Amino acid sequence: MKADRVPLFCGTALAERIERAEAQLVAKGSEAARRRRRDTAGFVIPFAGGLASFAEEGSPLNKVAGLGFNGVPSAAALDEIERAFTACGAPVQIELAHLADPAIGTLLTERGYRLASFENVLGLALQDEPERITPPGVEVRPSGDDEFESWLDVVADGVAHSDTQGVPQHEEFPREVIENAMRDFTAAGVRRYIALRDGVLAGGASMRMAEGIAQLTGAATAPAHRRRGVQTALLSARLADAAAAGCDIAVITTPPASKSQQNAQRRRFDLLYTRAILVKLP
Structure with missing residues (x-):
């Protein structure tokens, strides 16, 4: 690393940009899966500034993405996406940036969500x-x-x-x-x-x-x-x-x-x- 190089700082505004782009990619991929299958199975549901997506059984696109930068989701909104995933026989998987509103993590753990893993986002x-x-x-x-x-x-x-x-x-x-x-x-x-x-x-x-x-x-x-x-x-x-x-x-x-x-x-x-x-x- 050069001595004068300053590492890239990520505030909440940049994190929100990146998470929004990630949610858009998930949505477009899920919609493409539906076109590929030529059916109406699956869903993309707007959710508290992000979205919930189910593409097909076992897909890495089955997730909630972009959550955390537009307020805490309501119980009714969570009920809706949980019912949607359950109807597809799939778990609800939520990706939550650590720069998101901390109250969301509290809400999710109170509703029975468990921590499964982490992933890192790097930028240049x-x-x-x-x-x-x-x-x-x-x-x-x-x-x-x-x-x-x-x-x-x-x-x-x-x-x-x-x-x-x-x-x-x-x-x-x-x-x-x-x-x-x-x-x-x-x-x-x-x-x-x-x-x-x-x-x-x-x-x-x-x-x-x-x-x-x-x-x-x-x-x-x-x-x-x-x-x-x-x-x-x-x-x-x-x-x-x-x-x-x-x-x-x-x-x-x-x-x-x-x-x-x-x-x-x-x-x-x-x-x-x-x-x-x-x-x-x-």
């Missing part, structure tokens, strides 16, 4: 246009529609074999569920990138830009191409594109103490805040 200020780093033999470019299945295969494989370093995650998803979620994110407007090493597909990544925020929504490198600078090239390309598009911050979500968090901090991302994952079973 895009003050100057980031340098594109291209290690020898590595090329990063947007992924074409004809490359979607290859991109999906390498990214889903990376997500399915996630970090074992750090705090264990409270849930795991089958590969089919991961692939469906990635399809839905793509339909929701996520940009896809592929990395080639010596002309061979070596990795993939994705990013969504909204309201000046670049959400880094996943990246993976095929095992045979690891430790060759592929991840660095994928990250630098996305950051450069985000800055060129006018984004002022890039964010990434990781499990606590994970390799993903360690790598992000090595690339000068700062820990902004932590989300508590609170769950209530049907």
